[in-house]
Amino acid sequence: MTATDHSSADDRTLVRAAQRGDMAAFEELVARHRDKIYARAYSMMRNEEEAVDLSQEAWVKGWQRLRQFQGEASFGTWMTRVVINLCLDQLRKQKRQRTESIEAMDEESGGVERQMPVVTSNPTAGLERAELRQRIDRALALLSHEHRTVLVLHEFEEMEYKEIARTMGCSIGTVMSRLFYARRKLAALLADLKKQD
Amino acid sequence: MDFDAQLKLQAFLDGELPEGEASKVADWLARDREAAALLEELRNTRGAMAGFEAGIQLPESREFFWSKVQREIQRRETPAPKSAPTPLLARLRRFLVPASALAVILVAGAVLIRPAGPFDHAHTxxxxxxxxxxxxxxxxxxxxxxxxxxxxxxxxxxxxxxxxxxxxx
Structure with a gap:
């Protein structure tokens, strides 16, 4: 398969070629999906350097486990799960090295999200795409990694509650509670950012 | 509104409720303005996040990133070189050098810490x-x-x- 063939081939064909050891085919797959894999790592880690390292590790693991890929999901989805698992491992390691965040303690001690006033007007209405992205970025950075992870898995990865619970190793109730808190906190943070303008 | 009701509202938004329960929540929303406002807030937040990741790009060029990935793949695929069998002399030397050093230390220690007594003379x-x-x-x-x-x-x-x-x- 030539370089031209690679750029015009679909993912399925490239995966089959890569499974036979064609590294050029794998390179094409990396080029196609690298932004998505990096974006997922960045959403979860909130650190550019870590996200680059973890996405690189995900591609190395992807190559090593390529024979296990049977094509039930798309290659992009499969690779996204690889990077998510790496990020979760990394976050668990980091969690062991630091104390619990204030947000997590709040959640455990009764849930401040229940008392937060409802944000009646949409704080992101009328914002340009770039401005909206910047605000979401700042607000996401203020969430604890447990809440951010649930939000990322639900909103970006479109996982169901039970799938998130399985991935994170917690109950469905915890997933629902964390998701609710994360959304309410995010709404409040976005409203605050709007007020600051 | 209690916490269970709030979570039910969220599950309704996420399509996680069975059909029967979903229609009950829909009826409740039609009657309860507070519940409707909360649902609207949750929906807005979800909407704001849509497409967020689409703008994030890997801050490295295609060639540079691939070269790192490729190098790491090749490094892991290269089997670690097996160590050649050690010749007998080298193995003996490995044992004798520390043993000799230990012996020298012991002799020097014995000479230095020999207690002063009738045999400890300044002159020979x-x-x-x-x-x-x-x-x-x-x-x-x-x-x-x-x-x-x-x-x-x-x-x-x-x-x-x-x-x-x-x-x-």
Whole structure:
């Protein structure tokens, strides 16, 4: 398969070629999906350097486990799960090295999200795409990694509650509670950012 | 509104409720403005996040990133070189060098910490005179580990001169 063939081939064909050891085919797959894999790592880690390292590790693991890929999901989805698992491992390691965040303690001690006033007007209405992205970025950075992870898995990865619970190793109730808190906190943070303008 | 009701509202938004329950929540929303406002807030937040990741790009060029990935793949696929069998002499040397060093340390330690006593002399040799008998002399050579004793008979001291009984004829 030539370089031209690679750029015009679909993912399925490239995966089959890569499974036979064609590294050029794998390179094409990396080029196609690298932004998505990096974006997922960045959403979860909130650190550019870590996200680059973890996405690189995900591609190395992807190559090593390529024979296990049977094509039930798309290659992009499969690779996204690889990077998510790496990020979760990394976050668990980091969690062991630091104390619990204030947000997590709040959640455990009764849930401040229940008392937060409802944000009646949409704080992101009328914002340009770039401005909206910047605000979401700042607000996401203020969430604890447990809440951010649930939000990322639900909103970006479109996982169901039970799938998130399985991935994170917690109950469905915890997933629902964390998701609710994360959304309410995010709404409040976005409203605050709007007020600051 | 209690917490369970709030979570049910969220599950309704996420399509996680069974059909029967979902229609009950829809009826409740039509009657409860507070619940409707909360649902609207949750929906807005969800909407704001849509497409967020689409703007994030890997901050490295295609070539550079791929070169790192490729290098790491190749590094992991290259089997670690097996160590060649160690020759007998090298194995002996590996054992003898530390053993010799240990022996030197032990000998030096023994010499340095030897307790001061009758055998600890500044000089390696010396001559002693026996007090009981002024006519007897002892010569010690510590380095050679030799002791030489000599006696002078008949004793030519004062006591012996006056004591006839002690004189050997």
């Amino acid at each position: 040799a010396g001559i002693e005179t026996a007090l009981a008998d002024a006519g007897a002399f002892t010569y010690h050579d510590y380095s050679a580990g030799a002791t030489l004793v000599w006696l002078s008979y008949p004793a030519d001291n004062e006591v012996a001169d006056n004591d006839e009984a002690g004189t050997i004829e």
